[in-house]
Amino acid sequence: MDTDRAYEWADLLKAFAHPTRLQILDELRRGTRCVTDMEEILPVTQVNISQHLTVLRNAKLVDFAQDGALRCYYLSRPKLAEGILGMLEADFPIIRKAKEQIDREKERARKEQVASRG
Amino acid sequence: MDTDRAYEWADLLKAFAHPTRLQILDELRRGTRCVTDMEEILPVTQVNISQHLTVLRNAKLVDFAQDGALRCYYLSRPKLAEGILGMLEADFPIIRKAKEQIDREKERARKEQVASRG
DNA sequence: ATGCGATATAAGAACATTCTAATATTCCAT
DNA sequence: ATGGAATATTAGAATGTTCTTATATCGCAT
Numbered sequence: 136m137d138t139d140r141a142y143e144w145a146d147l148l149k150a151f152a153h154p155t156r157l158q159i160l161d162e163l164r165r166g167t168r169c170v171t172d173m174e175e176i177l178p179v180t181q182v183n184i185s186q187h188l189t190v191l192r193n194a195k196l197v198d199f200a201q202d203g204a205l206r207c208y209y210l211s212r213p214k215l216a217e218g219i220l221g222m223l224e225a226d227f228p229i230i231r232k233a234k235e236q237i238d239r240e241k242e243r244a245r246k247e248q249v250a251s252r253g
Numbered sequence: 254m255d256t257d258r259a260y261e262w263a264d265l266l267k268a269f270a271h272p273t274r275l276q277i278l279d280e281l282r283r284g285t286r287c288v289t290d291m292e293e294i295l296p297v298t299q300v301n302i303s304q305h306l307t308v309l310r311n312a313k314l315v316d317f318a319q320d321g322a323l324r325c326y327y328l329s330r331p332k333l334a335e336g337i338l339g340m341l342e343a344d345f346p347i348i349r350k351a352k353e354q355i356d357r358e359k360e361r362a363r364k365e366q367v368a369s370r371g
Numbered sequence: 372a373t374g375c376g377a378t379a380t381a382a383g384a385a386c387a388t389t390c391t392a393a394t395a396t397t398c399c400a401t
Numbered sequence: 402a403t404g405g406a407a408t409a410t411t412a413g414a415a416t417g418t419t420c421t422t423a424t425a426t427c428g429c430a431t
Binding site: 136138141142144145147148149151152153154155156157158161166167178195198200201202207209211212213214215218219222223225227228229230231232233234236237240241244 | 254259265313316319320333337349351354
């Protein structure tokens, strides 16, 4: 992974990595919402929601369509947002490896490499 | 999504959301690595790598097995790490919706709800 | 027990993010 | 044109993260 890509991806993940923003994205999974809708659901001020929406907008995770004074926000990369939220919802067991197991894995990898060289 | 879960998940994503840490995780996808291995690959100091490994360890994303003076680090939730890195590697098109489309979606959702009520 | 290689920890400065309070903009109805 | 509802912007304080420098610990060989 080159460094530029690492920075780019870290920036994208930073946009996800805030409780309020995760809750906004989760809410938008259910459909389009305007800021007032979110105010009713989230325990934070209107100003703060607006600020988080700006972060999400800059990350190209959400966008809006104007409807009079309302702004109808929606997920602009729904598969990406759903994918990440999905990973969080799934639970992955935490594994441990003993030194011996790691040695065996290394040995196996070595053999495969030798085999592929001829 | 309840607030506790949102905080917990945001913390997990924060552990991912740093360029050096993403590079470490990516490297560990290829197999067990010790700190010196990473020093050769990443453009940062040993101390800094150690610090990032501590963050990853606290997030239960990596763990190590001691081998003499070496610490062999590995992914402790490989499917999770691979899943997230995989999402980043995939590219998702950025969509836009016009107000009219949103109206149609809302209308459709309304009808479905009426239908499901009987 | 001493020294060396590998890795970790501590303290603080530098930097970035988040929140709060005040205010601004925009759109619509009157 | 004025007022009110919806949303955004600004500035700064509060807080959190990251990096740097110095130092510590651990395991091994001598």
